[in-house]
Amino acid sequence: MASAPRISKGLDDVVVGETRISWVGGETGELVYRGFDVRTLVPGVPYESIVHLLLNGDPPAADPSPEVVAGLRGAREVPESVDRIVDSLPTGLPPLEALRTILSALGDGSYPYPPTREQGFRLIARTPTLLARFVRRAAGAPPLAPRDDLGHAANYLWMLTGEVPEPARVRALQGYLDLLADHGMNASTFALRVALSTQTDLMSAATAALGTLKGPVHGGAPSRVSEMLDAIGTADRASAWIDARLARKEVLFGFGHRVYKTDDPRALALHEIARAVATPERLALAEEVERVALAALRRAKPNARLYTNVEYYSAVVLEAVGLPPGLFTPTFAVARTAGWAAHALEQASDNRLIRPEIAYVGPPKGRRWPRPVD
């Protein structure tokens, strides 16, 4: 019935548009933000300056970007009605499920289409504030006000813990946030652009993105890397554990990527950050597991071009920063709000409904209902 040209089930080779925001070099192992190789920016460039770069196209006049610092500060205060929704969430809810409802709750009718830079600041500023509110409440602790004297990364840790974090941890988290801030047409950003293509509001689109990021094939798996390292325990057990797991045909988390067919530049950068912040024992375990896993995977699938992906050292870094595994993917979202805001502005600047075809292969038309239809 449908005249079907070639089907592209994963849209692997379909180009959905043009972007000026970021470029993923899958063959060369590069990630470029607005012309800047991210590896030249981390971990020293403050997240606020990365936000500035992604939203504006050029670096700020000073670091951290005065415009973004002021913008985020002005956008942090959340309507009380949203706080009340956050405080109604069950304390046992996984933080990632909570964060989806938090983003949706932010959408209270005050985000008219088209999205604006100021709306983007609200998304970026309020995501960590409300996530921290939920996490503290779940732990029986009162919420903390954001601190204007702290940068975005340090303030996030402050709001979670009530302690001013050590500079080494702030630096590691800043590097993580910088590296995860955007990544071309990944599935969550694509979901955001699909949603926004109907001229829906920014918070609906960001909620769609978060729900998509949540899947283990996209952003939902880094905590499983920590679980794997915990289960292996010591470096000498890596080989036996991994062989047994592969013999059971189970997945090893932290390896392989849809786009990168070489080293993921973020994995390399996060490995460097891990060297600076992880304990020597954990780092040694992670490196040995990585070595053994890559060797085993390449033996098992010699043609698959499998490399360590961003999730592997994300887990090691976020652990060392002091975050529990349940906050790994929510923290990925905290980072990615910058890219989501930038892509929302770009999509709206030249919008068109994103609506593909699908080939119908069901029963031919003309069936008759088995009973009279009145």
Added chain:
Amino acid sequence: MASAPRISKGLDDVVVGETRISWVGGETGELVYRGFDVRTLVPGVPYESIVHLLLNGDPPAADPSPEVVAGLRGAREVPESVDRIVDSLPTGLPPLEALRTILSALGDGSYPYPPTREQGFRLIARTPTLLARFVRRAAGAPPLAPRDDLGHAANYLWMLTGEVPEPARVRALQGYLDLLADHGMNASTFALRVALSTQTDLMSAATAALGTLKGPVHGGAPSRVSEMLDAIGTADRASAWIDARLARKEVLFGFGHRVYKTDDPRALALHEIARAVATPERLALAEEVERVALAALRRAKPNARLYTNVEYYSAVVLEAVGLPPGLFTPTFAVARTAGWAAHALEQASDNRLIRPEIAYVGPPKGRRWPRPVD
């Protein structure tokens, strides 16, 4: 930098996969569910039987489907923790914003991937239950328990109003729910499939779908049809009002569709339903406005093949059923949960990450940060 084949910004001519669920005949004006022309099914086939058809592929052994009636009944009861979130929503929130947070709140960690038929029943059963709870609370009324003696359409009206609705209204709403239950690869269903392609949970994917449906280019506009009819007031004013609006280059809601280049079969069916349920005055106004608008649009854009779309008579029917305009798009979602559930099961049955490419046209790589990066 990116090797870019042809760009398809709206994915208009891209085929993203195969489906056995529904077929949209854009040139012939047909909508087919599993081989059945929808116009042969409405308004007499109960919504539960349409759910059965969409989920199972064949009609039930009896109407309404005993399996779906039992399934929805068993799935209606909502965890108290979700009721509490719904009761924390500000009463002034637009119902469509509320519904997005309601769908997200349903996702409490108890919807493991892959989605199941039982999870689908929960989505279909709980969406109207919780929407009605919100709407009643916003009006200062206590929530009502679902009634097992009423069908899905009648029960929805009962839970909203506390009155057993007249059969004519139930029949009209049933026809509406049947007609809106699925529609090929529309943007919200596509967003659901993109989300689910990461192996996220059904409620995350349904929340993404709702956030996408919300856009006025997709499902967010039928209330504007009512506003337009209200503004015009009487049939004799239609011509002057429409000419003035088009002269100001403003959109006329309810006309034109991305896929249909002839009469939308749902619009024709809803027009018939409207004849049975709307007041003669409102029907006459709607028909005259439609006639004048189509003539004016075709004069203005002779090559555009513009026809009345599904939203136009949706508005007239839902008004006559007794729903306020703020519930039009939420009721669209109540209908579409059936299609979302069916597409979720189909996507998961042969899943692959949906991740297109995007062509990078930003500044070339190699830029240097203007200050030293420590």
